[in-house]
Amino acid sequence: MIQQGQALPNAVLSELTENGMQQxxxxxxxxxxKVVLFAVPGAFTPTCSEAHLPGYVVLADQLKDKGVDLIACVAVNDAFVMQAWGEAQNASxxxxxxxxSASFTKALGLEMDTGDFGGIRSQRYAMIIDNGVVTTLNVETGGEFEVSKAETILAAL
Incomplete structure (x- = not known):
C-alpha cells in the first residue's frame, strides 16, 4: 500500500467532460x-452518496481556502457513471x-474484492497530495466512515 511521503504511481484516470472523454x-x-483525492467503493452507493461525496461538495470552498488547488473523487467505475453521479450530487x-480497470487503485495497493457485490473496488480513503507526493493518507477500516470524511481532511490542512 502506498505510504505518506511516496509519490503517486503513474496511471491514467478518465473524466467525461462537455468536450468528450479526457484521459x-x-x-x-x-x-x-495541492490536491485532496478521495476514493469511494462505488458511485451511487449509500454511504458514498449520502455522506462521503456530499461532504466534499459542501466543504469545497473551505478546502480551497486552505490552499487546495483541486478536489478529486475516484472510483472503480467508468467515466460515464462518475459524470452522471457528479451531476446528480451537484459536484461541479x-x-x-x-x-x-482499477489500475490506479491497484497501483496504490488500495483495492478490495467485494465478490458478487461489485468485484474489484477501491477501499474508502482520502489523501492530501502535494506536487504528486502523498502527505496525508487516511484509509478506512472495515465499514467505517471517519478518517476519510471531508471534515477530517479539512482539519488536517
Whole structure:
C-alpha cells in the first residue's frame, strides 16, 4: 500500500467532460498542485452518496481556502457513471474520475474484492497530495466512515 511521503504511481484516470472523454495522466494531473483525492467503493452507493461525496461538495470552498488547488473523487467505475453521479450530487467543483480497470487503485495497493457485490473496488480513503507526493493518507477500516470524511481532511490542512 502506498505510504505518506511516496509519490503517486503513474496511471491514467478518465473524466467525461462537455468536450468528450479526457484521459488524465496522474503525474501531470497532480504536478505542482495541492490536491485532496478521495476514493469511494462505488458511485451511487449509500454511504458514498449520502455522506462521503456530499461532504466534499459542501466543504469545497473551505478546502480551497486552505490552499487546495483541486478536489478529486475516484472510483472503480467508468467515466460515464462518475459524470452522471457528479451531476446528480451537484459536484461541479470536484473532478470526478473513473478508474474503470482499477489500475490506479491497484497501483496504490488500495483495492478490495467485494465478490458478487461489485468485484474489484477501491477501499474508502482520502489523501492530501502535494506536487504528486502523498502527505496525508487516511484509509478506512472495515465499514467505517471517519478518517476519510471531508471534515477530517479539512482539519488536517
Amino acid at each position: 488524465h495522466k496522474t503525474e501531470a494531473l497532480f504536478a505542482n498542485k 467543483e470536484l473532478l470526478m474520475l473513473g478508474d474503470g
